[in-house]
Amino acid sequence: MNMKFKDKYDVIVVGGGPAGIMAALAAAAVGADTLVIERNGFLGGAATNSVLGPISPFHFGDEQVINGIPQEFMEQLIKEHGSTGHLKALDPYGSGAYLGFYDREKYKYVAEEMLLKAGVDIFFHAFISEVHKTGNKITGLTAITKAGSRRFTAKIVVDASGDGDTAVMAGAEYTYGNSETGKAQPGSSMFEMANVDTDKVYDYIYNNPEDFEWKSDLVPVREYSDRLKQHYFVAQGFKKLVKKAVEAGELCFGRDSVIVLNGIHPGSIHFNATRVIGYNSADPAEKSASEIDGRRQIESVSEFMVKYVPGFENAYVSVTSNEVGVRETRHIKGLYTLTAEDAGQGRKFEDVVSRGYFPMDIHNPDGATGYTEGKSGGSWVDLKDTYDIPIRCLIPEKLDGMVLSGRCISGTSEAHGSYRTQGGIMGIGQASGVVAGLCAIKGIEPRNINVKEVQKKLVELGASVWRDDAKKAREEAHAKECVKQYMSKRDKAITKKDILDSYFK
Ligand SMILES: Cc1cc2nc3c(=O)[nH]c(=O)nc-3n(C[C@H](O)[C@H](O)[C@H](O)COP(=O)(O)OP(=O)(O)OC[C@H]3O[C@@H](n4cnc5c(N)ncnc54)[C@H](O)[C@@H]3O)c2cc1C
Known part of the structure; x- marks a missing residue:
């Protein structure tokens, strides 16, 4: 294989984690010439590098909320003997409604093949060291490699680095962890x-x-x-x-x-x-x-x-793990900051580009205890309904030429506790790629794009931007039948009895 890189791209995605993979695929799907720059020699971010177990749900209850390219990725993994697809948790407390187990080596392979098939270039073993700007507009990046530094220009940069490295290098405002306590969720070596x-x-x-x-x-x-x-x-x-x-x-x-x-x-x-x-x-x-x-x-x-x-x-x-799994670091300040109330109350926004569905899962930043210790422990807060992630959370407040993606988007620590799992992150990734791709092709800034165009493209890609009640009802009926079948074959199951009872009423 002969890899050649151009000096100029429509879209450069920094980071090949779950967000970056989806962002690059989505940007390519709208026709943008796209490059991913990744410091490791493989894709997947924490999902592979930090030896994660399952992909947490794409679901709220039984409703599949994350669709489109993330689901295509799951389908491809299943086809390659690399995933179980989403399995339903009989008791969602502590783990979420569904879990998709996957083989990390297949994850790397499938992601890479999907990107290459979509025409995306992948520059491995390259660490972003510098961001180039004209005024407040980002125009390109320099990556450090074993052979020295390499400079690229881009119409739009997507920051999918997890920690928001490029946004911070470009001077974006951010908070670290919880803005009141200054503490972030702990990491784990998996x-x-x-x-x-x-x-x-x-x-x-x-x-x-x-x-x-x-x-x-x-x-x-x-x-x-x-x-x-x-x-x-x-x-x-x-x-x-x-x-x-x-x-x-x-x-x-x-x-x-x-x-x-x-x-x-x-x-x-x-x-x-x-x-x-x-x-x-x-x-x-x-x-x-x-x-x-x-x-x-x-x-x-x-x-x-x-x-x-x-x-x-x-x-x-x-x-x-090759690297401690990092749950939380910086939240870059965007045009809007998603809050605990938005997530918890299931708030909807006109400028929705993805949806959140996972409980606010905050691991105890101070110590050993789990969810049971009230304020001094971690917390697990169920949501009233799915909530919307507005496009404004993906746009840095004072920078042009950049779209935020993945765990560094603009949200409070609590809201991040919900959208931070892979399903939510992949949905955000897909949205950020569409925004970046459309902006690059049209030559406009993310803050000026018509969100209706973004939503239309997302729907074309199969994303569930809004709830479809008929689809939800079908998914609930199917899940109920599957649980019934499962329970009829098992003499014992570990879960809460009342949850099972509700399935057999
Ligand atoms: C301990 C732990 C357990 C978790 N458990 C689950 C779980 O069970 N289920 C679930 O769904 N989710 C889980 N998650 C969450 C999941 O890992 C994250 O949602 C997801 O990985 C975030 O994706 P991301 O693409 O935003 O960031 P990351 O996965 O962090 O990816 C960022 C990518 O950017 C690259 N990068 C960073 N900086 C640079 C740079 N300067 N230059 C070039 N490349 C760079 C990194 O190498 C990486 O590949 C867990 C996370 C942790 C830490």
């Missing part, structure tokens, strides 16, 4: 263990319900590869065992419970279990320290699992 007797783990969860903060079976709602078929479940707890090990001085980590869920391949368990607290991940020195802290926690938790938890007797650590 890992997986293989050679686990997952049936034994499930039995322990099933027989010790009081030991878990939350837990759920996951129900298939569509066909997927036979290679990936197994019993999927998720749980947070092992509290008795954790307490015993901590008291014996045999466990040292940043939480008081362990979240486990299946890895996509049989016999593997995924851990969202460590908590690296108090580090600013946009600060290189603090980030270095967080990696060491995270790795020590992985060692401690994995040894605890082998020694204390039934099913892990012969297990071993099969993969660890």
Whole structure:
């Protein structure tokens, strides 16, 4: 393969995470000549680099809210034996309504092939070091590579770097974490263990319900590869065992419970279990320290699992994150800042370009405890309804030539706690790509684009910009039938009884 890069592009997307992938595909779909610049040698961002488990729901209840290119990506992953598609959680508390398990290696491959097929250029191993401006307008970027620096010009830059690197370099205003406390959600060093007797783990969860903060079976709602078929479940707890090990001085980590869920391949368990607290991940020195802290926690938790938890007797650590998973850093100030009230109350906006649906999930920035400790702990706040993400959250307040994407868009820490999971981020990515592509082709600034044109294009791409009541009713009926079928085949399931009851009324 012979990669040649141009000096000029219509759209340059900084960062090839879930947001950047979708932004690049959407920009290309509207006809923009597009380049992705990514500092790693693969796509996926935290989803691959930080060894994430599932893609959290595209759904609010049973209504699929995220559609269009993100769903095409899921379809392609399913086709390549790389995903289960969205599985329904019998109890959504703690994990969300649906989870899509995926193979991270397939994720990298599928994303890359989709971008190449769409005609997008991908510049790997390149770190943005400089942003070029004329007045307040961004005109290009310089990337540092092993062979020195390389300068590009772009009509529109999409900042999908997660931390909002390019916006900050260009002088955008931002807040770090929660603007009142100055604290951000903690990161986690993720890992997986293989050679686990997952049936034994499930039995322990099933027989010790009081030991878990939350837990759920996951129900298939569509066909997927036979290679990936197994019993999927998720749980947070092992509290008795954790307490015993901590008291014996045999466990040292940043939480008081362990979240486990299946890895996509049989016999593997995924851990969202460590908590690296108090580090600013946009600060290189603090980030270095967080990696060491995270790795020590992985060692401690994995040894605890082998020694204390039934099913892990012969297990071993099969993969660890390349980089601490960073939940939250900077929120760039845009033309509008999405708030907790907007998200919580399900607020709708005329200039909607994507929709949010996930509960506001804030991991405790201060310490070990989970959702149960009131104000001093983390929080999980269910939404009244889906809410709209207006185009204004994607446009930096004082900069032209730039569209924000992914986790750095303009929102408060609480609102970010909702839109930050992969489904929400992919929806935002798709919208940012359409805005950037249209602006580049028309030669206008994002703040001047007619949002109706953006919405029209998003609908053409298959996005669910507005609720479709008939579709929602079909999805609810289908999910109910799937749960019924599932329960008729299983003699035991870990979930709240009242949720199951509601399915059989
Ligand atoms: C610990 C943890 C657990 C999570 N669990 C889940 C989960 O279970 N389900 C779920 O759906 N979501 C989960 N998430 C959220 C999910 O990871 C994020 O929603 C998603 O990865 C954010 O996507 P993004 O593209 O905005 O940013 P990122 O994924 O951070 O991607 C940013 C990309 O930009 C690149 N980049 C950054 N700076 C530069 C630069 N200066 N130059 C060039 N490239 C750059 C990075 O290498 C990266 O590829 C979790 C996140 C964390 C941290």
